[in-house]
Amino acid sequence: MARIIVVTSGKGGVGKTTTSAAIAMGLAKKGHKTAVIDFDVGLRNLDLIMGCERRVVYDFVNVINGEATLNQALIRDKNCNLLYILPASQTRDKDALSQEGVGKILEELKKDFKYIVCDSPAGIEKGAHLAMYFADDAFVVTNPEVSSVRDSDRMLGILASKSRRAEHNEEPIKEYLLLTRYSPERVKLGEMLSVDDVQDILSLHLLGVIPESKSVLNASNSGTPVILDEKSDAGQAYADIVARYLGENRPHRFIDDKKGFFGKLFRSK
Amino acid sequence: MSLLDYFRISKVGSASVAKERLQILVAHERSSRNQPSYLPQLQKELLEVIRKYINVGQDAISVNFEQDENQETLEVNIVLPDINTKNT
Numbered sequence: 001m002a003r004i005i006v007v008t009s010g011k012g013g014v015g016k017t018t019t020s021a022a023i024a025m026g027l028a029k030k031g032h033k034t035a036v037i038d039f040d041v042g043l044r045n046l047d048l049i050m051g052c053e054r055r056v057v058y059d060f061v062n063v064i065n066g067e068a069t070l071n072q073a074l075i076r077d078k079n080c081n082l083l084y085i086l087p088a089s090q091t092r093d094k095d096a097l098s099q100e101g102v103g104k105i106l107e108e109l110k111k112d113f114k115y116i117v118c119d120s121p122a123g124i125e126k127g128a129h130l131a132m133y134f135a136d137d138a139f140v141v142t143n144p145e146v147s148s149v150r151d152s153d154r155m156l157g158i159l160a161s162k163s164r165r166a167e168h169n170e171e172p173i174k175e176y177l178l179l180t181r182y183s184p185e186r187v188k189l190g191e192m193l194s195v196d197d198v199q200d201i202l203s204l205h206l207l208g209v210i211p212e213s214k215s216v217l218n219a220s221n222s223g224t225p226v227i228l229d230e231k232s233d234a235g236q237a238y239a240d241i242v243a244r245y246l247g248e249n250r251p252h253r254f255i256d257d258k259k260g261f262f263g264k265l266f267r268s269k
Numbered sequence: 270m271s272l273l274d275y276f277r278i279s280k281v282g283s284a285s286v287a288k289e290r291l292q293i294l295v296a297h298e299r300s301s302r303n304q305p306s307y308l309p310q311l312q313k314e315l316l317e318v319i320r321k322y323i324n325v326g327q328d329a330i331s332v333n334f335e336q337d338e339n340q341e342t343l344e345v346n347i348v349l350p351d352i353n354t355k356n357t
Contacts, residue, residue, distance in 0.1 A: 146287050153295050157302045190282020197288045201295055 002110035005117045006135035006173075008159075010151030012122030014143045015180040018216055019238075020119035021049045021225040023139070026242030028083035029227075032114040035074065037086040039131035040121035041096055044088035050077065051223025052085055061089035064101035070108055079228060084113075094127045102130045124158060133164050137174045137245075140204060143181045144193040149201055152177075156202065177204035178241065183212045184257040195255055208241035210234050211254040304334045315345065325350060 007020040017038075024036035038046035041061060047053040052075045058068035063086075070086075077083035086105075089096060109116050120131035132138060138159050142152040159173050160166060166173075179195055186192040195209055210216075215232030219225060227242070229235040233254055240250045312332040319325055325347070333344040 146291055149291055150294060150298075153298065157299070187284070190284050192282075193284050193287055193291075197284065201288070201291050 002113055003115055003136045004106060004110075004134050005115060005137045005139060006120055006132040007117060007139045007141060008120040008128065008132055008155055009122070009141040009148065010124060010128075010155040011143075011148045014141050014148050015178075015210070015216075016122070016141050017046050017049050017119055018220065018226060019139065019141050019178060019180065019210075020046060020117050022227040022235075022238040023242055023245070024083060024115070024117040025077070025080060025225040026227045026238055027115045027117070027246075028077070028080045030242060030246060031082065033082045033112065034115040034117065035084045035086060035109050035113045036117040036119060037131075038088035038119050039097070039127045040119065041088045041092055041094045041127055042090065043121065044090050046085065046119050047075075047087045048223060049220055050085050050225065052078070052087075053223070056087045059087045059089040060105070061092045061096040063105055064096070064098065070105060079224065094121075094125060097127060097130050099130060099133065103134060106134050124154070129158075129162065132159055132173075133162070135159075135163060135173050136165075137176065139176050139178050139207065140202075141178045141180055142198060142202070144179060144183075144187070144195075144198055146193075149193070149198055153202060156204075175204055176207040176245070177202060178207050178210065180210040181212045182209045182254065184255060188257045206252070207244055208237055209252060209254050210237045210241075303336060308332055308334060319347060323349060 005023070007016050007023070009016050017040075020036055024034050028034040036046065036050070037060065038044050039060075040046075044059075047056055055075050058073035060073070062068040063070050063073045074084040074086055077085060106116060118131040118135065121127040132155075140152050140155060142148050156175060159175060163173055165171065177199065179198055182195070183192055187194045195206065199206060211233050213226075213232060213234035215229050215234045216226050218232075219229055219235075226232065226234050227238040230239070237254050240253065243250050312330060315332070316325070316327070316330050319330065329348045329350075331346045333346070335342045335344065
């Protein structure tokens with residue numbers, strides 16, 4: 001049975017697209033046929049992060065309007081042949097998406113794919129609403145920072161009341177916390193909310209912590225999902241998250257400050 | 270800079286302030302999230318009715334909705350003006 005995952009946050013710039021790209025790649029690398037959809041109509045960026053921006057011919061809105069078939073619009077990833085990208089339209093506005101149209105496309109994808117990852121736009125408007133509406137699981141991407149935590153809580157309220165599952169009185173969406181841009185050193189100094197602090201407030205199941213890492217910018221610069229950088233801390237953290245989501249038992253890493261005295265003395269930042 | 274940081278560990282950081290502020294805010298926003306959407310309109314109309322008879326200010330009325338396992342309570346609180354300052 002296919003599962004629809006929404007990657008959401010409310011707040012912008014916390015790492016939704018980075019996370020969508022990484023976990024979609026991770027699921028596909030584990031042998032599951034996966035599609036990742038950009039719901040940010042008018043401000044698409046998933047294509048850039050996945051490195052397929054020059055191969056976009058048709059988009060999500062073209063398929064909804066019947067101007068292209070789903071197979072014409074889906075772009076096969078260059079690194080993994082089980083991964084497909086459905087880009088958002090760059091020229092239309094957010095009203096180009098309709099609940100009926102999105103529902104039909106997701107139903108069609110469910111026949112062929114094991115996982116469908118929906119990369120939500122920021123905010124709580126139409127695009128964000130449609131990205132989460134049909135979801136089975138929600139990855140709530142949060143930074144250890146006040147505005148992000150507040151917006152995540154707001155998003156949790158929306159997931160619990162405005163989704164298809166909520167409206168049909170079905171089992172609620174399974175919600176998972178992904179804490180990104182985490183800096184164990186700053187937590188230790190009392191300058192940053194800790195994992196426990198954020199969990200106390202949001203009471204969510206923690207799927208994983210992504211440390212603040214140079215590898216994330218390196219990955220987006222080159223258009224390769226950071227999970228493929230297997231030597232990097234962020235890449236490993238995302239690999240752990242995918243494994244945990246699939247039921248493997250992996251201890252949490254990157255939560256504690258491992259740097260010793262000299263590491264602190266000479267750290268560059 | 271990082272050398273100085275190392276000697277300031279004992280300083281109380283801003284994270285605890287952030288947590289406290291968030292806990293209060295999130296609790297408040299969650300309680301208002303469960304309120305029925307007609308509350309503001311109800312409050313406005315009640316105020317109009319009361320004002321037909323008594324001259325009260327905008328903030329003289331508060332409408333609270335509370336919910337527990339067994340019951341839902343709608344609490345309406347109206348502060349009447351002081352008898353001495355009454356002007357009709």
